Amino acid sequence: MKIRDVLATGRRTISFEFFAPKTDQGVESLFRAIRRLSSHRPDFVSVTYGAGGSTRNETVDLVSRIKAEVGLETMAHVTCVAQTREDVHDVLERLEELGVDNVLALRGDPPRGQGVFVPVEGGFRYASEVITHIRRNFDFGVGAACFPELHPESVDAASDMVHLREKVDAGADYLITQLFFDNRDFFDFMDRARGVGIRVPVLAGILPVLATAQIRRFASLCGASIPPALDRELEKYVDDDDGARELGIEYAARQVEELWRAGVDGIHFYTINRSHSVSRVLEAAGLPGTAG
Secondary structure, eight states, X not given: OOHHHHHHTTOOEEEEEEOOOSSHHHHHHHHHHHHHHGGGOOXXXXXXXXXXXXXXXXXXXXXXXXXXXXXXXXXXXEOOTTOOHHHHHHHHHHHHHTTOOXXXXXXXXXXXXXXXXXXXXXXXXXXXXXXXXXXXXOOOEEEEEEOTTOOTTOSSHHHHHHHHHHHHHHTOOEEEEOOOSOHHHXXXXXXXXXXXXXXXXXXXXEOOOOOHHHHHHHHHHHTOOOOHHHHHHHHTTTTOHHHHHHHHHHHHHHHHHHHHHTTOSEXXXXXXXXXXXXXXXXXXXXXXXXXX
């Protein structure tokens, strides 16, 4: 099943993102989290691609296993960092052979220690090139990323929209945002996107806070800002992860409630391979499943 077909019905989606663990114990823990979250009837789950394509084999294996063993629709992340066009094509062929119907086409972040993305010889330069290649050679449903607060490498909002439009024109069916903590950033982004003719569905990326130091690090890495009022509250729980987690649940639930009331196309939760906070947020926001 292609995610675009679900979105085409007008039904708003709930989805969860996971990363590929590096140990067998991590994989067991991941599947426990997935099975717990499956009770919320997500429309799909996604599995990320490690930095520089470091977990691409694990990603392929996991999306296949989740679909076969848990029965959830899956989406595999595919990046072009540190890979030739042939490498990316091979990954896409494997996914196709395993019956995976959906991919999230990304350029990917520069490898650790490399401040600027440099494509390998014979590699893709942009996500739009990956999307074009997929459209010419495969029949996947294709998602792409977007950034409510601008891509970290964007010069300004106008150029950011130019590059986003290139992804959509190349064939992206829908967009998933980077995490954000101020819904106004999302609404302003939507105004800009619709203003340049981008009409595909946009799923809002939400990450419930788990710990103060962790969320500050994540936000810094991905170019997301933490609103001053939230940051002041987080400061109270620098040494209290349980308190920070409760604050994160309450804050994310308010975000989701407002987004849902505003008619968002879907909510995409960054789970960090955990289930507790996401379940609590869905319950607090009154969204145990995807109905409505």
